[in-house]
Amino acid sequence: MTAARLPATVPRHILDATAALLSHRGYEATTVRAIAARVSIKAASIYHHYASKDALVAAVMNEGVRIVHDAVMAALAALGPVACPRLRLETAIRAHLRSSLENSDYTAASIRAFAFLPDAVRAECRADRRRYEQIWRGIVEEASRAGLIRPGVSLDAVRLMLLGAVNWAGEWYRPGRLDIDTIARDFASLVFHG
Amino acid sequence: MTAARLPATVPRHILDATAALLSHRGYEATTVRAIAARVSIKAASIYHHYASKDALVAAVMNEGVRIVHDAVMAALAALGPVACPRLRLETAIRAHLRSSLENSDYTAASIRAFAFLPDAVRAECRADRRRYEQIWRGIVEEASRAGLIRPGVSLDAVRLMLLGAVNWAGEWYRPGRLDIDTIARDFASLVFHG
DNA sequence: CTCACTCCCTAACGCTCGTTAGCCTCGCAC
DNA sequence: GTGCGAGGCTAACGAGCGTTAGGGAGTGAG
Numbered sequence: 001m002t003a004a005r006l007p008a009t010v011p012r013h014i015l016d017a018t019a020a021l022l023s024h025r026g027y028e029a030t031t032v033r034a035i036a037a038r039v040s041i042k043a044a045s046i047y048h049h050y051a052s053k054d055a056l057v058a059a060v061m062n063e064g065v066r067i068v069h070d071a072v073m074a075a076l077a078a079l080g081p082v083a084c085p086r087l088r089l090e091t092a093i094r095a096h097l098r099s100s101l102e103n104s105d106y107t108a109a110s111i112r113a114f115a116f117l118p119d120a121v122r123a124e125c126r127a128d129r130r131r132y133e134q135i136w137r138g139i140v141e142e143a144s145r146a147g148l149i150r151p152g153v154s155l156d157a158v159r160l161m162l163l164g165a166v167n168w169a170g171e172w173y174r175p176g177r178l179d180i181d182t183i184a185r186d187f188a189s190l191v192f193h194g
Numbered sequence: 195m196t197a198a199r200l201p202a203t204v205p206r207h208i209l210d211a212t213a214a215l216l217s218h219r220g221y222e223a224t225t226v227r228a229i230a231a232r233v234s235i236k237a238a239s240i241y242h243h244y245a246s247k248d249a250l251v252a253a254v255m256n257e258g259v260r261i262v263h264d265a266v267m268a269a270l271a272a273l274g275p276v277a278c279p280r281l282r283l284e285t286a287i288r289a290h291l292r293s294s295l296e297n298s299d300y301t302a303a304s305i306r307a308f309a310f311l312p313d314a315v316r317a318e319c320r321a322d323r324r325r326y327e328q329i330w331r332g333i334v335e336e337a338s339r340a341g342l343i344r345p346g347v348s349l350d351a352v353r354l355m356l357l358g359a360v361n362w363a364g365e366w367y368r369p370g371r372l373d374i375d376t377i378a379r380d381f382a383s384l385v386f387h388g
Numbered sequence: 389c390t391c392a393c394t395c396c397c398t399a400a401c402g403c404t405c406g407t408t409a410g411c412c413t414c415g416c417a418c
Numbered sequence: 419g420t421g422c423g424a425g426g427c428t429a430a431c432g433a434g435c436g437t438t439a440g441g442g443a444g445t446g447a448g
């Protein structure tokens with residue numbers, strides 16, 4: 001899961017270009033020729049660094065999940081071990097939103113382009129994505145144990161609502177309108193009762 | 195916005211096939227040949243009924259928004275004019291989820307495939323989509339006026355969280371797990387305070 | 389100096405895409 | 419029964435796709 005998993009020989013800017021195209025145009029419109037053009041080389045040269053388009057895409061998708069995973073974990077760790085669940089949830093939301101909306105084409109790609117990936121590529125991404133989901137399962141569970149979630153509400157529903165809301169944010173967020181801190185605060189407010 | 199907007203000569207099953215493909219595979223993978231194969235004709239014959247792939251796609255997208263719009267409006271109307279905002283919100287959520295998850299490939303397509311449509315097609319869909327958003331703006335505002343939304347929370351954030359959560363449901367919903375009534379009830383619970 | 393290796397190139401492969409042209413065959417109107 | 423439009427068809431177009439073959443320039447090691 002560390003950066004070392006990527007072959008050192010793979011130029012970062014090829015991955016960057018792929019991430020940018022995937023996040024803005026989706027899988028099919030992200031052509032090898034378009035990626036190559038973005039880094040001012042020819043399409044065939046891509047294959048010197050990567051075995052196939054799908055291997056490149058899979059690398060970007062997994063990198064995207066890794067980035068948001070690490071961002072959320074780092075933000076939670078910075079809170080210290082005794083932070084209240086309310087604050088932990090708001091912090092996780094903010095970190096996820098920052099990663100996918102501001103910092104990382106990789107994260108944006110891993111969220112937006114995933115749905116229509118070829119099955120083979122999707123299969124390569126499943127494990128890391130599940131691992132990321134576990135963070136949220138944990139946060140919601142903590143909050144529930146602390147009595148912050150209205151009793152009777154399914155914790156799965158809470159988690160899926162939250163992840164849905166933050167993952168969909170890429171479809172409407174534009175810098176300069178609702179700012180990310182406000183979104184994170186309000187989203188967190190909504191899932192806690194009285 | 196009525197069905198009469200579609201030329202009467204366009205066989206419904208061509209639209210159906212396009213909606214099914216769009217919702218499951220996305221825009222680029224929805225080829226004219228694949229649509230034709232689904233209705234057991236050849237690709238060229240599609241053009242006897244529709245001027246272009248994009249015109250066909252745009253028709254499906256707008257039909258999808260119309261269907262969910264009508265479904266939500268009908269469900270709200272069935273409640274009668276004096277229903278409480280809490281119930282109205284839950285009802286709208288349930289109608290939206292039923293439309294996109296159970297009843298309509300059109301609605302599923304209009305939600306899932308929209309992001310990566312060509313700009314020209316997206317432009318043709320904007321008006322109807324905005325009109326649908328207005329329903330939600332109204333529901334959230336009612337709830338807020340009734341004092342059901344925690345003060346200090348942006349109503350835009352509430353609306354966007356709700357729409358994000360329900361629109362993303364297509365990415366994880368599988369029949370037989372969390373059922374739609376439960377999801378709708380829990381989602382509604384979460385946005386209301388004490 | 390030379391060998392090997394890296395990194396890029398041109399050219400082309402087989403395939404699929406959206407779309408068009410032109411033809412055939414029904415079934416209904418007159 | 420003749421004409422014609424509706425609704426299919428085959429064949430093909432130019433373009434773009436992912437990918438491969440093979441070559442050439444630069445560079446660092448021996």
